Amino acid sequence: MANTFINRHGYLLIQLLVLLGLLLLLCQPLAWNIELPVQFWVKQSFVFALWVGLFYLNIKLLVPRLLFRNRMGWFVLAILGAFVVVLFLFSAIDYWLNLPELMHRTFPDKIEAQSNNFSFRPHPIFSLTTLMLLGISTTISVVQKWQTDEASRQRLEKQKITSELSFLKAQINPHFFFNTLHSIYALTMINIETSREALHTLSRMMRYVLYETQSGTTLLSKEIEFMQDYINLMKLRLTEKVTVTFDKPNPVRDIPVAPMLFLPYVENAFKHGVSALLPSNIHIAIHQQAGIVELVVRNTVLPEKRVVLEESSGIGLANTSRRLDLLYPGQYTLAVTEKTPENEYRVHLKLNLS
Structure with a gap:
């Protein structure tokens, strides 16, 4: 305007x-x-x-x-x-x-x-002035139309990006919710009290999803708290063979960040890096330096797991990559290593939010 x-x-x-x-x-x-x-x-x-x-x-x-x-x-x-x-x-x-x-x-x-x-x-001066006047008026009209068209194009592009982000976010949230409910359902078969605790944690997380993420950005500290709740929820159903560590900045220097941007990578580690029989590790770390935030997620690469549709769809990861392209073009690097020498799947996301 x-x-x-x-x-x-x-x-x-x-x-x-x-x-x-x-x-x-x-x-x-x-x-x-x-x-x-x-x-x-x-x-x-x-x-x-x-x-x-x-x-x-x-x-x-x-x-x-x-x-x-x-x-x-x-x-x-x-x-x-x-x-x-x-x-x-x-x-x-x-x-x-x-x-x-x-x-x-x-x-x-x-x-x-x-x-x-x-x-x-x-008179020659009159003729020349008339020609210059026609040239100036044409130039003014052309430049004005070009700027108007460019403003309209940018406005349409912005509307398109906003709509696409809303669509992607709508896909990610139900995807996360479905996975978590599936885990709690399995937990009710084992321990009712633990499942109640899990439902309480889930309700707190859903309040965050419904009320704290509507503005398009959230504070980094709240996003970390949300991730901590998710990790705690997932740990309730793990056996002693799984080791989970979560390193976070202390103290956290709050900066705006897109909500639920890190979760799909953490969720992916719990889906593919957990075994009830074999020793496995999940390591999640968030590092912060000035305006740069880094997420590192590592999980043990396990032998062939039972393939189910929900796990193989990759909806969350694909949408998160698209969100990164739309929200932080030229401001992020994402490195994914399928199998490190330590037999780990590794994700390294670096965001420049300065």
Whole structure:
């Protein structure tokens, strides 16, 4: 809105300056300090009106109706026609006002007597000024349309990105919710009291999802608390063979961050790095330095696991990558190592939020 206001008033100022320049050009004879016939000033007023009319005829009619509609041939013909008509009227006003004879009487030593017959001989300065006026008005219209189109394109792109982010976020949240409910359902078969605790933790997490993430950003400290709740929830169903560590900054320097941006990588580690029979490790770390936030997630690569549709879909990871592209273009690096020498799956996300 502010840019539109500035552009609109900027173009009005340019138009006023152009018209002021024309007026000063026509009023230059005032500096001669010589009394000129009234007919001369009538002609100057008429010429100014011609130029103003031609200026706005080109801006408001010829350029929008012809040039912007790809009718280049008609536009060139219209410009040439308008140029010839203006030159004709310039010559005609001299004839109608008998101005050559009057100017000869005023400047008998400088202006030769001319016949009072009509002749199509416009002054070179007038012709050049008319051509410049047509060029300036065309340029103003073209630049103004380009800026208007660019502003519209950016506005549409922003709306598209906002809609796409809303769609991606709507996909991620139910995906997370479905996975967590599936875990709690399995837990109810083993320990009712623990499952109650898990439901309480889940309710706190869902309040965060529903109420704390609607503005598009959240504080890093709240996002870390949310991750801690998720990790605690997942640890309730793990056996002694699984070791989970979570390193976080202390203290946390709060900065805005997209909500639930880190969760899919943590969730993926719990889905694919946990075994009830084999020793396994999950290591999650968040590092913060100035405006840079890093997430490192490592989990043990296990032998072939039972494949289920929910685990193989990869909805959360795919959407998170798309969210990163939309929200932090050129501000992040994401490195995924399928299998490190330590037999671990490793994700390293680095965000530059400065």
